[in-house]
Amino acid sequence: MPHYPEHLKYSKDHEWVEPTGDRRVRVGVTDFAQTQLGDIVFVDVPSAGRDVDAGEPFGTLESVKSVSDLYAPAAGRVTTVNGELDGEPELVNTDPYGDGWIAEIEISDPGALDGLLDAAQYEKLLAEEAE
Template identity: 70%
Template sequence: MSHYPDHLRYTKDHEWVEKTGGKRVRVGVTDFAQKQLGDIVFVDVPTVGRDVEAGEPFGTLESVKSVSELYSPLSGRVVTVNPDLEADPENINTDPYGDGWIVEIDLAGAGTLDGLLDAKQYADHIKEESE
């Protein structure tokens, strides 16, 4: 069974969001997602300064099984990209909620996490999706 930290918010596309201060959030993929993908060998992420739109693709994860799109959970501007993922993309597999984070985004507009799932809602979503 996968673990979903309570302090994070989640999307139905299996990304997590952590508020890091002000209107800035950190984004990654969930433990469930990385297990489904298998061993991640390459991460293609947006450049710093790129605007992203909620629900739109903003990068890809390549695993030994497939290539999967990453979807932006919220709208805003990419301000930081995890520098370790180029050399160590497997950090997403080994520590999806820590060293495996992908980008940080400064949120557009009000900058709220409204509309994202809490840990229980995400776990329920996974259960429904698996049935």
Template identity: 60%
Template sequence: MANVPTELKYTKDHEWVLSTGADVVRVGITEFAQRQLGDVVFVELPDKGRVLEAGDPFGSIESVKAVSEVYAPLSGTVTALNDELDGNSELVNDDPYGDGWLIEIKIGDKGRLKGLLTAAAYEELIREEAE
């Protein structure tokens, strides 16, 4: 079973969300997602300042197996990108919940986090997908 940290929130599209401040969240892909992708070779991220709508694709992750879009878990403005992924994309495989994060979004309303999956609900989702 994949590692599913309890302090994070999750999406059905296998992104994780960590509240880092009053109105900012950090976003990445889950360990389950990176295992499905295989070895990541390239990560495309949006420009800083881009306004995202929840559910819209904001970038892509290319692996030796496929190219997969990554979706905005919440609406808001991109405030930071993980520049370490430029030429170091394997961080997504090595540490998906740490150094392999993708973007930070200013969301304006932390109440929106309630609409995301808890760790227990996400574990149930991946258990069902694995069957």
């Protein structure tokens, strides 16, 4: 059974968000998302310094099956991207909550994260989508 860490927040777009400091968050895709995508072969993320809007695509994941958009969990500016994914995009599959993180964003409004789901709410969403 997939594992959804309790300390993270989750979006309905199957991304996780981890606060890492004052107004900074780390973003990745959930175990469910990487399983649905299959083997990730390429990760396209914005460069540091780019502004992103909440709910808007800010990158893509390419798998052997398809290409899927990544959505910004909140408005802000990309501060860091995971450079390891350039040579090892499969980290998104093998360690989605660790080395497979995608980007860090300095968010404009910390309150914007209040609308995200906790682990139990995310699991409930998955159960509803499976029905």
